[in-house]
Amino acid sequence: MANALKNYIPNAITCLNLFSGCIASVMAFEARYDLALTFIILSAVFDFFDGMLARTLNAHSPIGKDLDSLADDISFGVAPSFVIFSLLKEMHYPANIEVIAPYLPYAAFLISVFSGLRLAKFNNDTRQTSSFIGLPVPANALFWGALIYGAHDFLVSESCHPVYILLLVMLFSWLLVSEIPMFSLKFKSLSWKDNKISFIFLIVCIPLLIFLGVSGFAAIILWYIILSLFTRKNR
Numbered sequence: 504m505a506n507a508l509k510n511y512i513p514n515a516i517t518c519l520n521l522f523s524g525c526i527a528s529v530m531a532f533e534a535r536y537d538l539a540l541t542f543i544i545l546s547a548v549f550d551f552f553d554g555m556l557a558r559t560l561n562a563h564s565p566i567g568k569d570l571d572s573l574a575d576d577i578s579f580g581v582a583p584s585f586v587i588f589s590l591l592k593e594m595h596y597p598a599n600i601e602v603i604a605p606y607l608p609y610a611a612f613l614i615s616v617f618s619g620l621r622l623a624k625f626n627n628d629t630r631q632t633s634s635f636i637g638l639p640v641p642a643n644a645l646f647w648g649a650l651i652y653g654a655h656d657f658l659v660s661e662s663c664h665p666v667y668i669l670l671l672v673m674l675f676s677w678l679l680v681s682e683i684p685m686f687s688l689k690f691k692s693l694s695w696k697d698n699k700i701s702f703i704f705l706i707v708c709i710p711l712l713i714f715l716g717v718s719g720f721a722a723i724i725l726w727y728i729i730l731s732l733f734t735r736k737n738r
Contacts, residue, residue, distance in 0.1 A: 513557040517570050520549035527648075531585035534593065536655060539586050540648035545716045547641045549713070572609035579644035580618030587672060589609035590651050590658060594665045595685040610669055613705025617676040618643065624680060638678040638728065645725035646675070653718030678728065685731040700734050 527542035553571065557563050594688035600607075618640045630636055648659075657663055686700050695702060707726055712719040 512560060513553045514564075514567050514570055516549050516553035517567065517574050520546045520553065520578055521570075521574035523549060524574060524582050528585050528591045529580060531582055531589055534589040536586060536589075536648070537653035539582065543578065543582055543644050543648045546574075546582075547645065550575060550578070553685065557730060572626060572702060575640055576615070576619050576623055579616040579640035580622075582645040584611045584613075584615040585646040586647050586651050587614065587668065587730060590655075591668060593659045594668070595659065595661045598664070604665075607665060607669065610672055613672055613676045614647070614679075617679045623681040634687045637681045637683060638675065638685060640679065642724050642727060643675055643679060645719050649717055649720035649724075653716060653721065660705060661672065661710065681713065682726035685727070700730065704730055706707070 523542045523546040527539045530536075530542060531539035550571075553567075557567060580602060588608045588611040591611060596604040596607075621637055621640055624637070625635075626671070628636065676711060686704075688701050688704075708719075708723050711726065713724045715722050
């Protein structure tokens, strides 16, 4: 009985990830960006703990793997897509592109599509046991949630052209399925030598959060991508 019960614990945490992701999607669709970001972060917390518990309890299963991918695509694919969709509905469109303005927001769902491709690729890629290849979907979701909530007033002003957001959508869609190696924050020890990149990353994160506030989370994801690019030859 106890052994059977422990197998359900990680899946229950994964379901909480999925539940939070659904709420994040609703909040995003209603343009309540603060709550959307909150539930995306909560989903990321559940996503961290379901994997940790599965390893600790040795409770891996094919159902758990499929459920985890489904939850992640909702929480970190669909939810940020709705965040971008709602933003694009709010943005100021210059007169020369007003005719296509009603259709442009749907480009946001490229993030959902490429997040699904990223997760399928991850599940079948044996190279991604201790690091990542391509941008992890939680990092992508955190970028969009923090950027749009933290810089909302600027993004909906006349100073920000919708094309900038569309270009970012295309860039991050590509990053999700790219072959760029990206480091993991899994610490096997606390030594500087073994975790130099992770320590450098975390040290720079502190001032970004202090000076940029919520938008600092988006800056942290950009810093993560840049550091991964500069250090990929060493891995």
